[in-house]
Amino acid sequence: xxxxxxxxxxxxxxxxxxxxxxxxxxxxxxxxxxxxxxxxxxxxxxxxxxxxxxxxxxxxxxxxxxxxxxxxxxxxxxxxxxxxxxxxxxxxxxxxxxxxxxxxxxxxxxxxxxxxxxxxxxxxxxxxxxxxxxxxxxxxxxxxxxxxxxxxxxxxxxxxxxxxxxxxxxxxxxxxxxxxxxxxxxxxxxxxxxxxxxxxxxxxxxxxxxxxxxxxxxxxxxxxxxxxxxxxxxxxxxxxxxxxxxxxxxxxxxxxxxxxxxxxxxxxxxxxxxxxxxxxxxxxxxxxxxxxxxxxxxxxxxxxxxxxxxxxxxxxxxxxxxxxxxxxxxxxxxxxxxxxxxxxxxxxxxxxxxxxxxxxxxxxxxxxxxxxxxxxxxxxxxxxxxxxxxxxxxxxxxxxxxxxxxxxxxxxxxxxxxxxxxxxxxxxxxxxxxxxxxxxxxxxxxxxxxxxxxxxxx
Numbered sequence: 001x002x003x004x005x006x007x008x009x010x011x012x013x014x015x016x017x018x019x020x021x022x023x024x025x026x027x028x029x030x031x032x033x034x035x036x037x038x039x040x041x042x043x044x045x046x047x048x049x050x051x052x053x054x055x056x057x058x059x060x061x062x063x064x065x066x067x068x069x070x071x072x073x074x075x076x077x078x079x080x081x082x083x084x085x086x087x088x089x090x091x092x093x094x095x096x097x098x099x100x101x102x103x104x105x106x107x108x109x110x111x112x113x114x115x116x117x118x119x120x121x122x123x124x125x126x127x128x129x130x131x132x133x134x135x136x137x138x139x140x141x142x143x144x145x146x147x148x149x150x151x152x153x154x155x156x157x158x159x160x161x162x163x164x165x166x167x168x169x170x171x172x173x174x175x176x177x178x179x180x181x182x183x184x185x186x187x188x189x190x191x192x193x194x195x196x197x198x199x200x201x202x203x204x205x206x207x208x209x210x211x212x213x214x215x216x217x218x219x220x221x222x223x224x225x226x227x228x229x230x231x232x233x234x235x236x237x238x239x240x241x242x243x244x245x246x247x248x249x250x251x252x253x254x255x256x257x258x259x260x261x262x263x264x265x266x267x268x269x270x271x272x273x274x275x276x277x278x279x280x281x282x283x284x285x286x287x288x289x290x291x292x293x294x295x296x297x298x299x300x301x302x303x304x305x306x307x308x309x310x311x312x313x314x315x316x317x318x319x320x321x322x323x324x325x326x327x328x329x330x331x332x333x334x335x336x337x338x339x340x341x342x343x344x345x346x347x348x349x350x351x352x353x354x355x356x357x358x359x360x361x362x363x364x365x366x367x368x369x370x371x372x373x374x375x376x377x378x379x380x381x382x383x384x385x386x387x388x389x390x391x392x393x394x395x396x397x398x399x400x401x402x403x404x405x406x407x408x409x410x411x412x413x414x415x416x417x418x419x420x421x422x423x424x425x426x427x428x429x430x431x432x433x434x435x436x437x438x439x440x441x442x443x444x445x446x447x448x449x450x451x452x453x454x455x456x457x458x
Contacts, residue, residue, distance in 0.1 A: 002042045002087075006063040010045055010087075013055055018046040018093075029088040033135070034076045034339075037419055041068065041082040048093040050168065050176055050207040056089060057205070057449075058174035066448050067172075069201040071111065071143030074135035076339065077417030079147065079200045083452045091142055094207060097121055105213050106165065106182050111142025111206045118211075128216040130157035133413070142206045148198035150413035155374020156248040156282075157214070159413070161197045168208035169196055172444035182210060195439070200415050201450040203443050217282035220248070221292050222310040224319050225299040226273040230254055232303050233275040234350045237373055239298035240279075245291045249280035250374035251323055254353060257330070257370045261322045264329035269322075273305050277373065278323050323370075330368055334383040338391050340399060344408035346376045355402040356380065363395040377412040400426055416454045424456060 002021065010019050020026075021043040030040040047053045060067045066086030073080055082088050094110035097118065101107070102125055109118060116136045119129050132151035133139055139149065145167070150159040166180025179192040196204055227233040233252060240247065253261070255274040262269040269276070277299075281291045296307055310316040330337060344352045353369055360367040360382075368381040380399065384391055400410055404426050411420055425433070436455055440447070 002065065003063050006059060006065060007043070009059055010043070010056070013052060013059075014045060014047065018048070020044050029070060029082065029090070032073045032075045032078060032080050034078065034419070037078040037081050037417075039081050039083045039085070041088045042085050043087040044090055045087055046090045046093055050170060053089070053170045053205055053207055054174045054176055056087075057170055057172060060087070060448055061173055061446060064446065064448065066451050068450050069142075069146075069205050071140035071146070072114070072135070072138045074133075074139040074143065075147060075417065076341065076414045077411070077419040079415050079417040079450075079453060080143075081418060083418050086448070089205065091140070091205075094142070098208070100125065101182065102127070104182055105215075107211050107213055109141055109209055109211060111140060111145070111209065113141045115139050115141060115144060122213050123216060126216045127213045129163065129211065129213050131160045131163060141209055141211070145197055145206055145209060146199065146201045147413065147415040150372065150375065150377060152249045152251060152372065154372055154377070155250045156246050159375075161194060163212045164193055164197050164209060165212050166210035167193055167196055167206055169204035169206055171204050172446075172449040176207075177204070180210060198415075200417065200454050202440060202454050203449070205449070217248075217284075219285040219288055220280055220282040221288045222278075222280045222316040222319050223292060223295065224306075224308045224322070225277045225279065225295075225304045226258075226269070226306045227275045227277075227302070227304060228272055230275040230353050231350045233277050233373075234347070236277065236299045236302040236304065237346070239302055240295050243294040243298055245281065245294050247279050247295075247374060248282045249278065250372070251278040252276065252349075252370060252373040253278075253322060253326065254369040256333075256366065256368040257326055258322070260329040260333055260368065261325050264332050265321060265325050267322050267325075270305065276322060278319065326370055330381055333366065333368075334386050334388065336383060336388045338382040338396065340380040340382070340396070341412050341414040342378050342380065342399070342403045342408055342410060343376045343412035344378065344403060344406045346373070348406040348408065349373060349376060349378065352378060352402065352406055352408065355406075356399065359395055359398050359402070362398075363392045365392065365395060375412075376408070418452050421452065421454065421456050424454070 026040045031038045066084040068082040069089050070080040091112045094112035096110045099108040130153050132153045133149045144160050168178050253276045356367045366383050371377045371379040
């Protein structure tokens with residue numbers, strides 16, 4: 001129960017129009033994109049500048065109130081779910097692009113800017129912000145930094161941390177700190193910027209970000225290649241990289257995913273096709289035809305069944321249909337899925353898929369796999385079938401064990417949040433965990449900022 005004096009002070013600071021404590025209003029702030037994990041806050045505040053964020057944190061510390069920052073609410077692991085109640089801090093009013101430094105390829109933005117809006121703005125001046133998660137239309141920059149989001153272009157361009165040059169952050173106790181700069185080379189002090197990137201809002205609240213952008217590629221080419229098995233597709237990926245070509249996008253669908261898409265939209269998949277690669281290259285127009293030829297040759301050497309090249313924007317959309325229709329298509333198989341997001345070294349993807357197939361067979365479940373081949377990120381969908389039923393938790397633990405055995409990570413781009421926190425010990429040993437706890441305690445002595453996320457209780 002929030003202290004009435006605390007509520008009155010928040011109302012004095014923000015006005016009653018920017019904070020609410022109605023139980024009915026709290027429902028909207030009780031879940032993220034994974035509605036199975038819910039927890040209702042006791043209040044919501046909506047600051048509009050860093051000074052208000054700092055004052056809210058000082059009040060929260062004075063009254064021992066947990067604070068959960070919230071961006072677009074597009075995460076899947078409960079990162080913005082207020083599992084210990086308290087208040088949610090909605091960052092949607094921090095929605096301004098503050099500066100576009102065209103000559104230095106830098107933008108300065110507030111954390112509530114929607115990723116797609118930033119991409120559209122820099123596109124107008126011939127530049128590109130590469131991180132491109134599936135939730136790009138509603139995910140915010142602050143949430144992407146907090147989760148170190150990836151996306152379909154990570155194969156060539158990397159993930160969010162590669163583009164964060166500096167941050168303005170309000171610490172849990174209310175101090176405002178600034179890290180990094182516009183400079184490419186900057187060793188003035190510790191690299192505190194990367195401490196906050198990927199910290200899931202547990203160490204501080206981002207109020208401003210200095211981001212790097214890149215020249216917009218002149219052109220792109222899109223193609224798909226199908227193979228009898230994922231092992232054959234893996235051989236093709238190795239052969240493609242051996243040519244020196246670095247695809248911007250390198251997505252894959254396994255047999256179950258491909259069959260689901262075929263049933264849903266009649267994509268044209270053949271019965272003998274057990275894996276699909278969706279490949280895009282970008283760069284100067286005159287060089288891309290040669291890159292496509294190299295990719296096609298590499299695929300042919302590895303037993304490609306069907307190789308398709310987009311000749312127009314309409315063709316490109318057709319080739320993307322299989323990937324974009326996947327979520328809908330899987331619902332044709334079953335309405336209830338247990339989703340997971342893992343990563344393994346790229347060369348281990350076929351071995352991981354084999355282990356997943358064995359787990360599925362052992363527990364009489366269906367496992368569909370797809371994701372970003374170019375960075376080793378596999379999205380896993382697990383179901384007991386059309387009619388649902390109790391899901392064998394042992395199967396989920398076997399997936400985690402298989403990931404670790406192949407030197408992988410239990411979270412790739414969706415974070416740890418509160419959903420995976422009890423499994424973190426599979427990847428992080430106790431001395432390292434203790435170091436992480438010391439960082440948290442140093443910055444957040446009372447443990448009030450986004451509690452119960454990332455690290456299990458020690």
